Every structure is written in C-alpha cells, then in structure tokens.
C-alpha cells in the first residue's frame with residue numbers, strides 16, 4: 001500500500017514537471033498560442049526585468065489615465081478593465097520573495113526592486129508592504145504611486161534606508177483629462193520622511209505647464225524631484241501636438257534647481273546614497289544630473305577613480321554565469337562595450353553593470369526590456385534566463401497564463417453581451 005501511494009506521488013510529481021515543461025515549451029515556441037497571445041502572457045508576468053529594475057506587480061486595474069505608458073502594450077487596456085489580482089492562494093508575498101531570492105539579478109547583483117510598475121502601488125499596497133518586509137535591507141525597494149498616502153501607509157517608511165516612495169503629481173490638464181487635487185499629494189509629500197521620497201512632476205503638456213511653478217512653491221525645498229514631458233511614442237491617442245517645447249521643460253528644471261530642489265531622473269540615487277552604494281551611470285551622467293552629484297553625500301563612492309584592473313575577467317565571469325560568452329571588449333569612458341553572439345536584453349546589461357560598477361553595453365543587444373517592452377524579448381533570452389537563474393520563467397508563466405485566460409473569457413463575455 002505504501003509503495004502504491006509512493007508510486008502515485010512520483011507519477012503526480014512527474015506529471016506536474018511534464019506539464020510545466022510542456023507549458024514552457026509551448027510558450028517559447030508559440031505552440032498553441034498566437035504570437036500576440038504569447039507576448040500578452042509574457043507582459044502579464046508578476047515579476048519582470050525591465051530597464052534597470054526587477055519589477056513586481058500583483059494587481060492590474062487603475063483609474064485609466066489616457067497617457068499611462070503601460071498602454072504601449074495593448075494587453076494592458078483589457079487588463080486594467082478586468083481589475084485582476086493574481087490568485088492569493090498561490091501567489092503570496094512569501095512566494096514572490098522566494099522567487100526573487102532565487103534570481104541572480106536579485107541575490108548577486110542586488111538590482112533594485114520596483115513595485116507598482118504597470119499598476120499603481122496604491123491598488124496593491126498591502127501586498128507591496130508585506131513583500132518589502134521580506135526583502136533584505138541592502139536591496140533598494142521603490143513603490144510608485146500617484147495617489148495621496150494616508151498615515152497608515154506612511155508609517156512603513158519611517159527609518160527604512162532602502163525604501164523609497166516615488167509620487168507622481170500631474171498638474172490639472174484638459175488635454176490629458178486630469179483633474180487631480182495636487183494639494184492632497186503635496187500634503188502627502190510633506191508627511192513622508194524626505195529621505196524616503198522622490199516627487200515626479202508630469203507629464204507636462206501645453207496646458208499644465210503654467211501650474212508647475214506654483215506647485216513647486218508648495219513642496220518642501222531640498223526635495224529630490226524630476227519634471228517630465230509627455231511620452232507619446234506607442235501610446236494610443238497621445239499626440240505630439242499635446243507636447244510643450246523641450247526648452248520649457250529645461251527652463252522649469254533650472255528654475256526648480258535654483259529654488260533649492262535636487263532635479264534628477266536618477267531617482268534610485270536617493271537609496272544608493274543611504275546604502276553607500278555606487279551608481280554605475282554617475283561618471284557619464286549629463287550635466288543637469290552632475291550638479292546634483294556635486295551636492296550628494298555619495299559622491300566619493302560614485303566618483304572614486306575607476307579601477308580597471310581585473311575588471312575584464314570579472315565581467316567575463318559574470319557573463320558566463322548568465323550564459324553569455326563575451327567577445328571583443330572596448331572601453332568608452334567609464335562604460336565598457338562587449339560583443340556577443342546571441343540575443344541579449346537590457347536585463348543582462350543591468351545585471352552586468354550592477355556587478356561591475358561600470359555601465360556595460362552589449363552589442364548586438366537589447367531585444368526588449370526597455371520602457372516596458374519585456375514581452376518582446378527573444379525566446380532564446382527567456383530560455384537562457386530560466387537555465388541560469390536570472391528569471392524563473394516556467395514558474396511565472398502559469399500565473400500569467402491563468403490571468404490571461406480569465407481576461408480572455410471576460411472579453412468574450414462582454415463581446416457576447418453586446419452582440
């Protein structure tokens with residue numbers, strides 16, 4: 001009897017593994033899914049490597065801002081409408097923390113975690129807060145919101161050097177159909193410990209440009225901020241005629257800097273500074289960021305004379321650990337360029353850059369992973385990431401697939417109702 005139940009258990013486990021591998025291969029090869037479906041499922045992964053971050057979301061569904069950069073992938077419009085949570089039974093903060101702990105980009109390179117990338121953290125706060133409590137104290141953790149934060153939520157920031165709240169304030173705009181109450185966000189900005197806060201003002205367009213200076217008057221001086229124009233590329237309905245001149249944005253940034261704000265788009269620096277951790281982009285930063293570096297207490301860490309001795313073998317070893325044979329090398333200032341003979345992604349460059357403290361550029365490279373293009377990565381990259389522990393593709397895929405199926409069923413239901 002015992003042998004029989006052991007056999008059944010083994011068959012069950014083997015069956016599970018086979019099922020997982022079938023799903024994995026099906027997804028990688030598009031077998032059973034159209035290309036669009038495959039890309040949509042990838043986009044719905046609860047953990048992704050995007051730009052310089054590991055991004056985590058547990059929920060989709062926000063207030064539907066027309067200018068949201070998530071709208072660059074068409075799956076997000078129906079995803080936001082469906083307002084899904086991943087299944088809390090099998091996708092808990094502990095489960096996500098366990099997956100992160102097994103990821104090389106997390107445990108070796110300490111790539112910052114960004115929570116609320118596709119949907120505002122405000123809608124998934126409890127999950128994000130619990131996840132933060134499970135993150136080692138030397139990993140930067142950034143929560144993104146455009147909503148006022150009450151005192152219950154605010155308390156999690158007290159005395160936490162690796163935690164940042166990035167608040168976006170969009171001044172009222174008819175063009176963008178935004179009627180937020182900036183004063184409520186200003187009150188939040190005044191209640192969060194300044195060391196844990198970064199304020200992004202934007203998107204700025206022709207008709208809300210005039211509200212920026214009055215808004216700056218109300219914010220605490222000395223804050224780290226950025227002022228961003230509207231992004232239109234790839235966002236349905238957004239048009240370059242909405243945009244203001246680049247010169248207007250530069251003028252506002254200068255005005256903010258001269259008024260005592262630290263104006264930079266390196267928002268993660270707020271944490272790096274407290275963790276005494278260098279930023280590999282510091283040396284090649286543009287002038288308007290350099291002037292923030294000049295006042296930054298981490299300056300000696302970021303600008304210590306570059307040590308190139310032994311760096312090449314260190315980077316080659318790190319490359320091998322993620323399945324990349326790095327070929328020819330060329331130094332360009334503080335950056336280092338390598339050629340490779342297989343597809344790579346911004347996620348690979350981030351891993352290598354954080355490991356080496358030099359910006360690493362791979363050529364040919366960047367099949368995706370910049371500005372939300374995670375879904376367009378080459379399947380060879382996902383396969384390599386799975387094999388080398390960069391991203392647990394086969395564990396993440398079934399969660400995203402379930403959500404995709406629920407969304408597809410909801411869309412079909414709506415289509416049937418309106419038929």
Ligand code: SF4
Pocket residue numbers: 266269270272273278279281282292293294296297298299302
């Ligand atoms: S010195 Fe510059 S790059 Fe380094 S942490 Fe400070 S602001 Fe960032």
